[in-house]
Amino acid sequence: MFINSLALNCGVDLEVRDGETLVTIGSSGTGKSILLKNIAELMKPDTGSVKIDGIDITKCSAFNLHEIQKKIGYVFQESALFDSLTIFENVAFGLRILTSLGESEIKQRVAQSVLQ
Incomplete structure (x- = not known):
């Protein structure tokens, strides 16, 4: 992906195993949002695959893409956090809604993710 001739996320090779929680943290302009938009298929990468x-989601049907997107939780950078919730509660929100994890497991995963 290129922004103003600057290559972002070149050669990214990322594996997230079933049940893992991943948080991306970094300085502004380093490509975090673009990486996550590529993973969620909100934006197609210039090259490579996701x-x-x-399943290569850059080439799958709309139905299959929708089924895959239901497995992904993400929080947008601007104005997408729930103002009434803490950072911890915002990160835990998707795990509470979309998984059958118990509260102690959710707390452990969120704590690990936020502290990394």
């Missing part, structure tokens, strides 16, 4: 469960 595979989820072995």
Whole structure:
């Protein structure tokens, strides 16, 4: 992906295993949002592929893409946090809604993710 001739996320090779929680943190302009938009198929990468469960989502049908997107939780950089929740509660929100994890497991995963 190129922004103003600057290459972002060149050669990214990322594997997130089933059940893992991933948080991306970094300085402004380093490509975090673009990486996550590529993973969620909100933006197509200029080159390469994005595979989820072995399926290249840049080439799959709208139905299959929708099924895959239901497995992904993300929080946008601007104005997408719930103002009434803490950072911890915002990160835990998706795990509470979309998984059957118990509260102690959710707390452990959020704590690990936020502290990394």
